Amino acid sequence: MHIVEARDITKVYLHQKQEVRAVNSVSFDIGEGEFTVIAGPSGSGKTTILNIIGAMDSPTSGRVVVGERDITDLPRGERADFRRERVGFIFQNYNLIPILSVYENVEFALDLSGEVEGGKKREKILKLLDELGLSELSSRRPSELSSGQQQRVAIARALIKDPILILADEPTANLDTATGEEVVDLMERINRERKTTFIFSSHDPLIIQRARRVIRVRDGRIEEDDSEDGL
Numbered sequence: 618m619h620i621v622e623a624r625d626i627t628k629v630y631l632h633q634k635q636e637v638r639a640v641n642s643v644s645f646d647i648g649e650g651e652f653t654v655i656a657g658p659s660g661s662g663k664t665t666i667l668n669i670i671g672a673m674d675s676p677t678s679g680r681v682v683v684g685e686r687d688i689t690d691l692p693r694g695e696r697a698d699f700r701r702e703r704v705g706f707i708f709q710n711y712n713l714i715p716i717l718s719v720y721e722n723v724e725f726a727l728d729l730s731g732e733v734e735g736g737k738k739r740e741k742i743l744k745l746l747d748e749l750g751l752s753e754l755s756s757r758r759p760s761e762l763s764s765g766q767q768q769r770v771a772i773a774r775a776l777i778k779d780p781i782l783i784l785a786d787e788p789t790a791n792l793d794t795a796t797g798e799e800v801v802d803l804m805e806r807i808n809r810e811r812k813t814t815f816i817f818s819s820h821d822p823l824i825i826q827r828a829r830r831v832i833r834v835r836d837g838r839i840e841e842d843d844s845e846d847g848l
């Protein structure tokens with residue numbers, strides 16, 4: 618089954634009356650359980666593509682189907698529901714809520730997804746924190762964590778709602794090489810053990826080589842797609 622079907626997507630921004638073609642007629646499918654990177658230099662359109670797949674933004678033209686739902690023209694409210702319930706996001710700047718503890722950051726994401734109630738909720742959160750090696754940090758606030766630990770919490774937050782897909786926009790960009798590798802190790806382990814589909818973006822060759830499939834973009838177009846199973 619395809620988790621994502623992107624057909625001929627184009628995104629044009631208007632910037633000071635000039636058209637910027639951030640994504641230009643891009644098509645690809647992402648299968649269930651893939652560990653795929655969208656690679657390309659700064660400004661090549663990686664973030665725009667991830668935002669469209671994650672229903673943060675809609676394309677100017679083309680179609681996007683995620684988890685068998687056509688999200689191309691969803692009204693704003695439905696788009697937000699879809700995002701909250703079905704997609705996990707990991708950002709370059711972690712985007713944790715500073716006044717909440719590690720536990721509460723993860724709990725908040727679970728509450729928003731509206732999935733689990735009462736006692737089961739606590740059990741689910743504690744189990745995930747344990748799985749990701751975060752149990753001992755659960756009462757700390759983000760400012761009391763290293764960058765790598767913060768990104769691990771962000772991964773927990775993305776994962777807690779059992780999303781059909783995790784999108785990670787340059788998840789290692791603010792980390793040193795060793796910590797960045799650890800974050801990719803963790804994403805890779807989750808992908809292997811839970812079969813969670815990951816699409817992440819990067820311009821770092823060390824990170825790109827860790828993906829099983831590389832979709833290379835440049836100037837808003839796909840330059841190369843080395844899908845190992847010939848998708």
Ligand SMILES: Nc1ncnc2c1ncn2[C@@H]1O[C@H](COP(=O)(O)OP(=O)(O)OP(=O)(O)O)[C@@H](O)[C@H]1O
Nearest residue numbers: 630631632637639658659660661662663664665666
């Ligand atoms: N809201 C916007 N308004 C105008 N132009 C935009 C907007 N967002 C992105 N762009 C332009 O679209 C192009 C693609 O941007 P995008 O952020 O998708 O690239 P990227 O590959 O993710 O870059 P980076 O690695 O620097 O984050 C760039 O030329 C950028 O300047």
